[in-house]
Amino acid sequence: MAQPRQSPDDLYATETSDTQAETEAVLLKHVPADPESPPPLQKAQHLQFLVRNLTQGFPSRYTSQDASQPWLLYWTLQSFSVMGVAMDPDNKQKAINTILAWQHPEGGFGGGPGQAAHLLPTYAAVCALAIVGRPGPGGGWDQIDREKLYNFFLSLKEPDGSFLVSHGAEVDVRGTYCLLVVAYVLNLLTPELLEGMPAFIASCQTYEGGFSSASQPYFSAESDGTTKLLDDIRPPLGEAHGGYTFCALASWIMLQPYLNLQDPASPRPSVEYKRLMRWLVQMQGSEIELGGFRGRTNKLVDGCYSWWVGGCFALLASQGVGGGHGQDADHTSTTHEDEEWDDVEEFVWNKLALQRYILCAAQHPASGLRDKPPKSADSYHTLYCLAGLSAAQHNIYPSPARQAQLDQAWQLPSDEQNHELRKTAFTEALSWSEEEGTSHVLGSQANRVNATHPIFNLTMTHTEGIMSHFYKQTVPR
Ligand code: FPP
Ligand code: ZN
Numbered sequence: 001m002a003q004p005r006q007s008p009d010d011l012y013a014t015e016t017s018d019t020q021a022e023t024e025a026v027l028l029k030h031v032p033a034d035p036e037s038p039p040p041l042q043k044a045q046h047l048q049f050l051v052r053n054l055t056q057g058f059p060s061r062y063t064s065q066d067a068s069q070p071w072l073l074y075w076t077l078q079s080f081s082v083m084g085v086a087m088d089p090d091n092k093q094k095a096i097n098t099i100l101a102w103q104h105p106e107g108g109f110g111g112g113p114g115q116a117a118h119l120l121p122t123y124a125a126v127c128a129l130a131i132v133g134r135p136g137p138g139g140g141w142d143q144i145d146r147e148k149l150y151n152f153f154l155s156l157k158e159p160d161g162s163f164l165v166s167h168g169a170e171v172d173v174r175g176t177y178c179l180l181v182v183a184y185v186l187n188l189l190t191p192e193l194l195e196g197m198p199a200f201i202a203s204c205q206t207y208e209g210g211f212s213s214a215s216q217p218y219f220s221a222e223s224d225g226t227t228k229l230l231d232d233i234r235p236p237l238g239e240a241h242g243g244y245t246f247c248a249l250a251s252w253i254m255l256q257p258y259l260n261l262q263d264p265a266s267p268r269p270s271v272e273y274k275r276l277m278r279w280l281v282q283m284q285g286s287e288i289e290l291g292g293f294r295g296r297t298n299k300l301v302d303g304c305y306s307w308w309v310g311g312c313f314a315l316l317a318s319q320g321v322g323g324g325h326g327q328d329a330d331h332t333s334t335t336h337e338d339e340e341w342d343d344v345e346e347f348v349w350n351k352l353a354l355q356r357y358i359l360c361a362a363q364h365p366a367s368g369l370r371d372k373p374p375k376s377a378d379s380y381h382t383l384y385c386l387a388g389l390s391a392a393q394h395n396i397y398p399s400p401a402r403q404a405q406l407d408q409a410w411q412l413p414s415d416e417q418n419h420e421l422r423k424t425a426f427t428e429a430l431s432w433s434e435e436e437g438t439s440h441v442l443g444s445q446a447n448r449v450n451a452t453h454p455i456f457n458l459t460m461t462h463t464e465g466i467m468s469h470f471y472k473q474t475v476p477r
Contacts, residue, residue: 004031004288016298023300026373027290030361035289038359041389041447043083045367046382050076053368053379067111070102070124075383077131081459082386082449092132096140099125099133107148117152118166123178126185130458130466141469147476150188153179160217160229161196172213173204177247180254181456185463187470190477194258196229201248201255202269203234208297209272209279210240211248231267242283242295242308249276249315250455273321276312281348283309290361291353292372302371303362303381306354306388307457313349314391314454318398318432322348351392355442358389387452394451395438396460399431431464 006024009017032038054076065072073095080087087095102109102125108117109125126144133140156164156179158171165175176197183189203215214237219227252271259268283293285301292301293309316322362369362385368377369385434451441448453463 004028006288019300023372024288027292027301027361028288030373031289032356032360035356036443038356038443038447039363040444041359041449042363042367043085043446046079046363046369046386047083047085049364049366049368049377050079050379050382067115067118067121069112070099070109070121070128071111072379073098074124074128074131075379077128078452078457079379079383079386081131081462082383082390082452084450087132093138095128095132096138099128100140100143103143103145104152107145107150107152116166118169119156119163119175119178120165122149123181126182127456127458130185130456130462133466135469141466144186146186146188146470146473149182149186150190150193150476153183153188153193157193158217159196159219159227160215160234161198161200162214162217170214173201173211173244173247173251174213176201177251180251184254185456185466185470187467187473187475189258190475191258194255198252198255198259199231199234199269201252202271203231204236204244204248205271205276206236206240208240209275209277210242210245210283210296212236212238212240213244214238231269239296240279242293242305242312245276245280246308246311246315249312253315253319254455273316273319277316277322277348280309280312280316284350284353289353290357291350292357292361293354300372301357303358303369303388304371304384306358306362307384307391310349310354310388310391311454311457314396318396318454351440352442354392355389355447358385358392359443359447386449387457389447390449390452391454393439393441393448394434396432396434396451396454399433431460431467433460 006021006028009021054072057072077087077095099109101113102111102115102121104110104115104117106117108119109122110117111121115121129140129144135141153163156167156175158164162171163175163179164171165178179193180197183193200215201211204211204213206212215234216237218230218233220230222228249271262268282297283295283305285292285294290301292303293305294301295305295308313322358369361373362371362381364370364377366377368379369382370377371381432453439448439451450459452459456463
């Protein structure tokens with residue numbers, strides 16, 4: 001490795017270039033003498049940090065976080081899963097009871113007991129239940145009111161295929177992602193729910209290549225008094241951002257089987273993978289050998305984008321884009337059929353440099369993981385740094401039979417007779433796995449963390465466990 005140094009600039013000082021230089025100066029001090037021997041992942045300390053944070057709850061100055069109780073629990077439980085920490089049955093049961101108290105009587109989960117249902121805490125609560133729950137009375141899974149949840153989802157749907165995150169609230173791709181994950185995991189997918197979603201997602205891709213939070217729908221007034229959505233005038237709202245980009249890309253991949261069922265003659269929304277890849281590469285702050293990611297142009301690297309942006313590379317690789325060895329191009333050709341991918345090398349995402357950033361800079365010397373030094377650690381950054389570390393260590397791909405199975409499953413009526421077929425198809429579809437011997441851990445093998453599903457951010461075991469339970473059941477209508 002060349003002698004680490006700060007990245008060159010144009011000597012025209014601005015606030016942005018000053019903060020960039022200050023950040024790099026701090027990060028330079030964290031570059032290890034031997035780049036192959038970073039400090040070890042302090043699993044025991046991070047575990048203690050997470051437990052302390054969870055049991056203390058949010059400090060009183062964080063009253064605004066009161067609606068994030070499911071998130072705090074999910075960040076904690078999923079961090080345990082990634083680090084391979086097992087929980088005892090008593091603590092699992094306490095977690096299940098706590099989560100169920102967040103379920104709204106009209107469906108969905110709120111940010112705490114008695115709070116309005118919202119798509120974001122619904123994702124966090126269901127994922128937390130995927131980790132600690134089980135079938136049967138008191139196990140959490142069968143106490144989810146799927147019928148009300150499905151109706152809650154439909155009640156949030158807008159005519160342009162987007163979703164409000166909660167009644168009376170805003171539209172944003174995070175909501176679409178959260179809804180799709182929950183619908184996938186709990187077997188709630190229907191054409192009615194999915195109608196218009198791909199076009200909405202595609203419309204959020206900005207000129208930079210990443211995705212913004214939403215887009216602006218325009219409707220024409222028709223002579224018969226109805227309105228028509230004008231898909232070709234639908235500009236993205238706001239700038240491309242790593243968080244929204246992850247949500248949009250994961251949603252786009254979840255929507256592929258549905259898109260494949262559409263009439264091939266009808267116009268198809270499309271996402272430009274090359275433009276996306278170019279933007280993702282530019283989010284990589286590898287100037288000084290610590291390859292963290294920034295979330296948007298001209299902003300600073302931050303540990304949480306190890307997942308939001310690093311995870312996008314993992315998602316693209318799973319689709320055979322950018323040097324992966326996932327599905328062959330034919331299966332996803334609908335989205336990039338006119339593009340050549342053979343010339344895109346693996347190095348566009350420096351996975352070892354990302355692991356170095358997480359281990360050297362994002363680990364707080366006391367415990368927990370963080371945005372960047374000298375910031376303090378928190379549970380959100382702890383999970384998304386660990387998940388990013390996992391994405392950088394593992395290569396998770398869909399099985400080659402995925403597309404065929406999904407196509408088959410979509411064509412089956414979701415009635416009793418087809419339970420087994422649907423179950424096999426959907427659980428296999430997102431039951432991705434790692435090819436033996438392809439993981440790459442920087443430093444000691446003790447730094448190894450478990451693989452996490454690139455779409456859901458749940459381990460493979462938890463994903464398969466909950467999906468195989470719900471794909472034995474019918475889809476509520
Ligand atoms: C900017 O923060 C942050 C955003 C504009 C949104 C971030 C969205 C996510 C992280 C995705 C969340 C995903 C789910 C599933 C809920 P900032 O201005 O403090 O940070 P920046 O300078 O790094 O942009
Ligand atoms: Zn962050």
